[in-house]
Amino acid sequence: MGITVGFDLDMTLIDPRPGMVAAMNALAEESGLALDGEHFAANLGPPLDAVLRGFEAPEERIPGLVARFRALYPGIVVPSTVALPGAAAALDAVRAAGGSTIVVTGKYAPNAALHLEALGFEVDTLVGELWSTEKAAALIEHGASVYVGDHLGDVRGALAADAVPVGVTTGPCERAELVEAGARVVFGSLEEFPGWFAEHFHPAPAG
Incomplete structure (x- = not known):
């Protein structure tokens, strides 16, 4: 059985920043709150409710704001999102080696799935709404040996x-930040992933 490799989504496989700016600014206009789309898009990763708290949104409004952002998302963010360099090739490299892929993201899973479909990315498993060490549960469950x-x-x-x-x-x-945190290897882009993967992980034997 081949290796399972996990991938993050935002700014790992895809670049959704222009749409993220527009969606957060649209939410700001609708809500009357001081939400900063540029800051949000430049620091993608943390869960949306945590981001809204960082913008000092009232706690009682956060569930409604999250729901509204998710509703705005398909029409604003998905159409303007592009694949990052090497993303498709990285997924293909795992598949060619007889492995499987899992995307584990902090993003709302139905919206994450729209991105994968729009860009033609084929992955074996998608798990959403997990952040930082919470991602470990999905990686362990699906037997991922690598996470990118x-x-x-x-x-x-x-x-x-x-x-x-x-x-x-x-x-x-x-x-330097990623290395200090414990990254085994750091690439400038996923264009470097297939070569590293081929060197360190051997294809599953035929038959």
Whole structure:
């Protein structure tokens, strides 16, 4: 049986930042709250309710704000999102080696699925609404040996699952930060992943 590799979504496989800016600013206009789309999109990773608390949204309004953002999302964020360099090739490399892929993301799973469909990404499993060390539960359940992400929270999730933490600097964290957090290897983009994967993990034997 081949290896299972986990991937984060935002700023690891996809770049949703323009849509994220627009969606958060639309929510700000509707709600009358001081929500900063640019800041939000530059620091993707933490759960939406935590982001809203950081913007000092009233606690009693947060469930409604989360629901409204999720409703705005398909029409604003999905159409403007692009795949990051090497994303499709990274997924293909795992599949070609007889392995399986799991996307574990803090994003609301139905919206995450829309991204995968829109970009033609084929993954074996998708798990949403998990952040940082919470991701370990899904990685362990599905037997992931490697987890790839752009955020310190992704490294922590991989370590908590005893999976190899692989970092990419396509998100808000720099190489030194990811290494200090425990990343085994850090790439400038997923374009570097297939070569590393081929060197360190052998294809499953035929038959």
